[in-house]
Amino acid sequence: MTSQEDRPAGVFLAFEGGEGAGKSTQVARLEAWLTAQGRTVRTTREPGATVIGGTVRQLLLDPSTVGLSSRAEALLYAADRAQHVHEVVRPALEAGDVVVTDRFVDSSLAYQGAGRTIPLEDVRSISSWATGGLLPDLTVLLDLPPETGLARARGRATADRLEAESLEFHLRVRQTFLELAAAEPARYLVLDATAAPDEVAEGIRTRVTELLA
Template structure:
């Protein structure tokens, strides 16, 4: 039996890391084999690409380069991690996936959504998440949380208007695909956020 593919999305500082751990423990409690992974990343090569993308180096990265690097990392991730796990009946929980590309490169960088869609089809074939949990919070709150984590990476150092466009794109995706994308209010306490996650996952697990 094929595994299920769950993605966790959201802007900076919405609490994805702590809630990834919670989702994994929730599934394990139901005796579900689960693999936790992230994007960009998930394989040695994809993690190297991640470092290049996040590093505030000497050379500025062109928007087209950034987009292609995202999908290059994703191609490795799908081939070597995601698809093999799903085929073995393991559930995959991924910190960000292609929705993030639409939000960051499409919304934030104003790249053509048609180009992203072409790359999505080219790299992923018919692979799409079964369920996406979108952790949503106002940009200012998210950035306040992110700055408390320490030094900001290349993406986290963008201006507020960039993140406003990212958030709006995420919300538009959720509005267009309500069956797959479930919005979670990330302004609440961690306990309340995880209660929302549990309520969404419960029928999905028993589906």
């Protein structure tokens, strides 16, 4: 297994949060700002950043997918992540790029671990194996009440398999994200996702400036 210490020279940023937290919006804003600073940026997402991952994403999120066990779901996310790291993330880091991903390991810990009530250490173990131990330099957690986020998400389109889960499920997801951030405050930036997008973006830029310095 490749250790975190062996990771290439690029900078790895991850965005996490519940449904409707505004991750895609902030990833795009950060990409534009970093590009204007002269940085080479690779934005990506989970699941579905690769051709193989696209097939996995459809299976995982399509509301018509029925009968998928919690363990099978966790393994499918790990499989998508393994391909993602192999094909997209690690090559970009080796090239010295700034890699910005919409979701990474913490989403599995929150959704499959807490949401599906699989022991977190089991999910952490398979995720670590899938990524070769790779972790982001900074994880931006966009936090908001699930009621608010679900209303945003469901107002945009038909709910996917995860968005359609119960409020209790999403409350567990939020709590686990916050606990993960509290356990490693130096590696996380937690922002109130109910704030204006400009305010959130400014908070992100401030922290990323410090990191890149």
